[in-house]
Amino acid sequence: MRKSALAVVLLMPAVALAGMPHFSLTELASERLEAISFFLALYVLVSLGVWGLWRRLRRDVTRLPALSFGSALAMVFLLGLALQLVLSMIAGGRELMTPGAWEKSGVTHRLAPTLLPSDSELVLQARRQRLDELRLALWAHAADHGRVFPASDQGTEIAPARWKVLGDSGMHFIYVGGQKADESSLPLAYEPGIFGRERWVLFANGDIQRLPIEAIHRALTAEATP
Structure with missing residues (x-):
């Protein structure tokens, strides 16, 4: 009887008390952890592919030495270092041919703002594409909520990234809810206003x-004036 009662207590779900501490990674840390996990998984898969192809080739070319999975990992790593060296040399040559044209942005480089006009046709279409994604x-939200758009851009109905404009400013589109x-x-x-006087605008009828x-x-x- 006591064993049965103990089993019932252990199987009952625990009740979380309010105020208990909860630890979680920040959004940036979570994204970096996902990127590292994806890279490691891809690295292992590529190594498995190299290992399998080597074993298959060795059936026909018996003079080839045996290749263990650890050796396949090392081979893929060395090839990756060689490719990184080649890409670094290409990037260095690019900088030597166009000094000052590129500036560091995180782990990559981009054209300096003075060399990338904001009103170029390519940038204009990219800005329009960002608004079209929003x-x-x-419209996907409205289709599930009786044609009603979100009340504001501060809710969780739409991913925060969809509200951001093109560029690294972190600014959002100006939204007219209701x-x-x-x-x-x-x-x-x-x-x-960072885009100047001429701006892309999305209308409630879907026109841009x-x-x-x-x-x-x-x-x-x-529309507001009676």
């Missing part, structure tokens, strides 16, 4: 246009 997320999909032609989201900020404000105030 449009897809908003609307429904395809119900009006009001501006729904548009770029902030590039308009001066004055036209965007007029569209907002015209």
